[in-house]
Each structure stands twice: as structure tokens, then as C-alpha cells.
Amino acid sequence: MKYIVIIGDGMADYPLDELDHKTPLQSADIPNMDHIASKGVNGFLRTIPPHMEPGSDVANLAIMGYNPKTYYTGRGPLEAASIGVEIENDDVAFRCNLITEEDGLLIDFNADHISTPEAEKIIETLNHVFKDNGKFYNGVSYRNLFLYKNKKSALLKSTPPHDVVGENIKINLIQPFDNEIAQELNNIMTDSKLILEKHPVNQARVRNGKKPANMVWLWGQGLKPLMNPFKSKYGLDGATITGVDLIKGIGIYLGLENIDVPGATGYFDTDYNAKAEYALKGLKHNDIIFIHVEAPDEAGHAGDIEEKIKAIESIDSKIVGKLLDELPQFNDYAVSILPDHATPIMVKTHTDDPVPYAMMSTSKIGDEVRFYDEFSARGGSLDIRPGHEFINSFINYSNSP
Ligand SMILES: [Zn+2]
Structure with missing residues (x-):
């Protein structure tokens, strides 16, 4: 049959x-x-x-x-599989969007559909800066991945960026806000802004009239599904x-x-x-x-x-x-x-x-x-x-x- x-x-x-x-x-x-x-x-x-x-x-x-x-368990682990990234049992896989931030607002959840080669250069920089926090992986265009070694992060509340376009970034970060792990992850997101703002890829994008990929957005996290x-x-x-x-x-x-x-x-x-x-x-x-x-x-x-x-x-x-x-x-x-x-x-x-x-x-x-x-x-x-x-x-x- x-x-x-x-x-x-x-x-x-x-x-x-x-x-x-x-x-x-x-x-x-x-x-x-x-x-x-x-x-x-x-x-x-x-x-x-x-x-x-x-x-x-x-x-x-x-x-x-x-x-x-x-x-x-979440979207992150499924995307990891599709781009060939193995998740260890103590990893939590986050979907990592490259987004555009402006004046504290989430302007574009896909950073003007940034190209994969541009995204690769940005991910390389992120891995250098945040090497003690976790590891970023290239996916396709704005859709990338972040592996974080803390199982408790799987239980935090994260927000899909496409649901909050035009909204204030601060109120949509990972919750609860008084949780230490959430704070570390939120710091990665907000600190990424400082680094990516002046990244050569983004300077070139702005010159060419495109929105910059000036921030990462972590969401959709989960443990490896069994x-x-x-x-x-x-x-x-x-x-x-x-x-x-x-x-x-x-x-x-x-x-x-x-x-x-x-x-x-x-x-x-x-x-x-x-x-x-x-x-x-x-x-x-x-x-x-x-x-x-x-x-x-x-x-x-x-x-x-x-x-x-x-x-x-x-x-x-x-x-x-x-x-x-x-x-x-x-x-x-x-x-x-x-x-x-x-x-x-x-x-x-x-x-x-x-x-x-x-x-x-x-x-x-x-x-x-x-x-x-x-x-x-x-x-x-x-x-x-x-x-x-x-x-x-x-x-x-x-x-x-
Ligand atoms: Zn469907």
C-alpha cells in the first residue's frame, strides 16, 4: 500500500x-x-x-x-533541524531574527529581507562579541538560530516579532522581566543594537536606502524534542x-x-x-x-x-x-x-x-x-x-x- x-x-x-x-x-x-x-x-x-x-x-x-x-517544544528546535544544527540535550534553541529597530520601536521583523550573505557577516560579529553567552548559527536571510546552554530558559515567555511590529521593544522583551536568565537574554538583544548599529553591513545598507539589521530578536525557544x-x-x-x-x-x-x-x-x-x-x-x-x-x-x-x-x-x-x-x-x-x-x-x-x-x-x-x-x-x-x-x-x- x-x-x-x-x-x-x-x-x-x-x-x-x-x-x-x-x-x-x-x-x-x-x-x-x-x-x-x-x-x-x-x-x-x-x-x-x-x-x-x-x-x-x-x-x-x-x-x-x-x-x-x-x-x-518550540519553533527553534525545528528550525535547527532544517538547517542541520545538532542540539545537545542541555541546549535551548532560540529562533534569532535579524530585525530593524528605530527609536525604541520594532520597525521590521525581517530587516527588509536582509540577504543571507549579509546576515552571515552579522552572525560572525555576534559570535565574536557574545561568545561567552551562547552560539549563533546562520539560517536563511533574517531567520537565524541561537543556542543557549540553560535549560530553564525554555520556560521563559518570548514574543514572535511579527506579532509586535510598530510596538515598543522594551515591553515585548523576554519575560518575566525580574528573572535573571530573561535579563541575560534581554541584554544580548539590547546590546546587539549597540554593536550592529555601526556594522559595515548596516552602514552599506543605509547608504543604499535599505533598513539596517540593527538588532537580534530571540524567540520560539525550546529543548530538543524527543x-x-x-x-x-x-x-x-x-x-x-x-x-x-x-x-x-x-x-x-x-x-x-x-x-x-x-x-x-x-x-x-x-x-x-x-x-x-x-x-x-x-x-x-x-x-x-x-x-x-x-x-x-x-x-x-x-x-x-x-x-x-x-x-x-x-x-x-x-x-x-x-x-x-x-x-x-x-x-x-x-x-x-x-x-x-x-x-x-x-x-x-x-x-x-x-x-x-x-x-x-x-x-x-x-x-x-x-x-x-x-x-x-x-x-x-x-x-x-x-x-x-x-x-x-x-x-x-x-x-x-
Ligand atoms: Zn499552516
């Missing part, structure tokens, strides 16, 4: 006046997703456990079969296909192969056809492939209805359609389509609503549902389940007599 899971990031939505009170999934032309829904079974997954932030990392960890309540490999938990060899570091990082911890697809950008311009082609190739030596597509989420964040429908239709025709055409070469196969979470146009950010999922398997009988969307799935044969039960339910359904 071969399994394919197609994750349209943020695909689920609410009804919109502009679409005659339909959701983007209901309005889009998606014959192939509808095929999965009508040949298979349908229901809802609660991919975000109660009291957890509706992040893509949390949701995708659940979809891959691991309860985020138990296994999620996850047993996907293969030993579910007995399947698996792989991920994604343009997003966090999802790749989860796969690495689970021992999944990461299939690099040229042209997988994690944005609207991603190469949908290539993702399907590489999935089919990867399926020759894997049992299960997770194909993650970021584009609908980006459209949701931008509040762009047209772009969201276009992204959903591209997933349908170029990925789902192509796979449904080609999968019969494997005889027994199963396909599932789902979002990780909703990114409704109206709210422009993630929500923790249960998401509709459909799964079909060769020769299995389906339920009454005929279309794939947030409302049709209510007539499905599956209850609302916790997201981390998805893999077991997919495997059991596909192998049921």
Missing part, C-alpha cells in the same frame, strides 16, 4: 460575502479533491490541541501522527515535500526523508507540477509522502480571495489531478487531502477551527459526501478527531477489509 497526504496550508476558510456566502474551497473548481471526497470518507480533524497556538508547526506535527501536547521515528511508530518509510523550513524540520526529527524539489518556494510561484512529479518518484522507495503546499496560507494572510482560489485550484489540477492519474501504477494506494489549519481571509491569520479531511483508498467504499469543503464534510462518516489520530485512521481505513 502506498499513501499520499496532500496538505494545503491554511486552505480552510469561512463563507465570504464576495463569494455569495461560500468559502474559497466551495467556490473553487476542484474536481480532483471532490473525487477523493466522493470515493472516500470524510470528517474533521482538530489539528490544534486546546490552549495551543494555531501554528503550522503544531498542526503539521499532529497530521504526521504526533500529539503536539507531548512532542512540541520523538520516536515515524518508521518505528507506524511501520512506514516516509518522506516530506515542502518549501517551508519548519515542516522540513519536523520531518527530520521523525526520520523522514526530505525530498528537495527545485522550484518549491513556499510561495505563490511554487512549482506545483514538480511537487507531484517528485512525489511519484519518491513513492518508489517510500510508503508514504507528505506533500505540503504553503501558497493558500500566504493568500489567506494577505486577505487575497482570488489568489487563494487560484492556489487551491492549482493544488487540485497540478498535484491532486496528476497523482490520481499516475497512482494506479502502484496498484494499492490511498490519498488524503486536508489543510493543516484554517487561515480565513476575514481574519488574515490562523485559527484553531477543526479542518475538513477526505481520504480514499483503492477498492474501499466511501460515504455520502460528494464534495470537498468545510460544509460537505459535515455529512461524512467520520467524527471530529484529534489531529494526531489522523495517520492511524488513514492506515486503518486503507487496510480495512
Whole structure:
């Protein structure tokens, strides 16, 4: 049996006046997703456990079969894995943004999308100055990493910089403010300003009319997650296909192969056809492939209805359609389509609503549902389940007599 899971990031939505009170999934032309829904079974997954932030990392960890309540430690460790940095058991991995500060305010959480070579020079300086505090690692552009040897720092409260753009820096530093470890980390952040302000990279950026990367921002910290490999938990060899570091990082911890697809950008311009082609190739030596597509989420964040429908239709025709055409070469196969979470146009950010999922398997009988969307799935044969039960339910359904 071969399994394919197609994750349209943020695909689920609410009804919109502009679409005659339909959701983007209901309005889009998606014959192939509808095929999965009508040949298979349908229901809802609660991919975000109660009291957890509706992040893509949390949701995708659940979809891959691991309860985020138990296994999620933070974004930092997942990013560390994706850039190949090993975390020791006493390390806490912080995501380290290069940001722009101005007059005490956080002006830009990505320092004008600073280039990777520029960021490398800045990280080199930081490692020299803060060598007694911890170690910085290069990632991509403004997304870098800081390893800190103090386990207690994992429990502190840090703030995602993209949530506080335009706000006062001081009130958004690591809390509690009277905690000694928080103070050391906050000093690294505020002292970095003094050093980076006059860094040659930033002087050149300012001359060229770009915002300087004049401060670091530490957040999303966590200890190394201890996850047993996907293969030993579910007995399947698996792989991920994604343009997003966090999802790749989860796969690495689970021992999944990461299939690099040229042209997988994690944005609207991603190469949908290539993702399907590489999935089919990867399926020759894997049992299960997770194909993650970021584009609908980006459209949701931008509040762009047209772009969201276009992204959903591209997933349908170029990925789902192509796979449904080609999968019969494997005889027994199963396909599932789902979002990780909703990114409704109206709210422009993630929500923790249960998401509709459909799964079909060769020769299995389906339920009454005929279309794939947030409302049709209510007539499905599956209850609302916790997201981390998805893999077991997919495997059991596909192998049921
Ligand atoms: Zn997501």
C-alpha cells in the first residue's frame, strides 16, 4: 500500500460575502479533491490541541501522527533541524531574527529581507562579541538560530516579532522581566543594537536606502524534542515535500526523508507540477509522502480571495489531478487531502477551527459526501478527531477489509 497526504496550508476558510456566502474551497473548481471526497470518507480533524497556538508547526506535527501536547517544544528546535544544527540535550534553541529597530520601536521583523550573505557577516560579529553567552548559527536571510546552554530558559515567555511590529521593544522583551536568565537574554538583544548599529553591513545598507539589521530578536525557544521515528511508530518509510523550513524540520526529527524539489518556494510561484512529479518518484522507495503546499496560507494572510482560489485550484489540477492519474501504477494506494489549519481571509491569520479531511483508498467504499469543503464534510462518516489520530485512521481505513 502506498499513501499520499496532500496538505494545503491554511486552505480552510469561512463563507465570504464576495463569494455569495461560500468559502474559497466551495467556490473553487476542484474536481480532483471532490473525487477523493466522493470515493472516500470524510470528517474533521482538530489539528490544534486546546490552549495551543494555531501554528503550522503544531498542526503539521499532529497530521504526521504526533500529539503536539507531548512532542512540541518550540519553533527553534525545528528550525535547527532544517538547517542541520545538532542540539545537545542541555541546549535551548532560540529562533534569532535579524530585525530593524528605530527609536525604541520594532520597525521590521525581517530587516527588509536582509540577504543571507549579509546576515552571515552579522552572525560572525555576534559570535565574536557574545561568545561567552551562547552560539549563533546562520539560517536563511533574517531567520537565524541561537543556542543557549540553560535549560530553564525554555520556560521563559518570548514574543514572535511579527506579532509586535510598530510596538515598543522594551515591553515585548523576554519575560518575566525580574528573572535573571530573561535579563541575560534581554541584554544580548539590547546590546546587539549597540554593536550592529555601526556594522559595515548596516552602514552599506543605509547608504543604499535599505533598513539596517540593527538588532537580534530571540524567540520560539525550546529543548530538543524527543520523538520516536515515524518508521518505528507506524511501520512506514516516509518522506516530506515542502518549501517551508519548519515542516522540513519536523520531518527530520521523525526520520523522514526530505525530498528537495527545485522550484518549491513556499510561495505563490511554487512549482506545483514538480511537487507531484517528485512525489511519484519518491513513492518508489517510500510508503508514504507528505506533500505540503504553503501558497493558500500566504493568500489567506494577505486577505487575497482570488489568489487563494487560484492556489487551491492549482493544488487540485497540478498535484491532486496528476497523482490520481499516475497512482494506479502502484496498484494499492490511498490519498488524503486536508489543510493543516484554517487561515480565513476575514481574519488574515490562523485559527484553531477543526479542518475538513477526505481520504480514499483503492477498492474501499466511501460515504455520502460528494464534495470537498468545510460544509460537505459535515455529512461524512467520520467524527471530529484529534489531529494526531489522523495517520492511524488513514492506515486503518486503507487496510480495512
Ligand atoms: Zn499552516
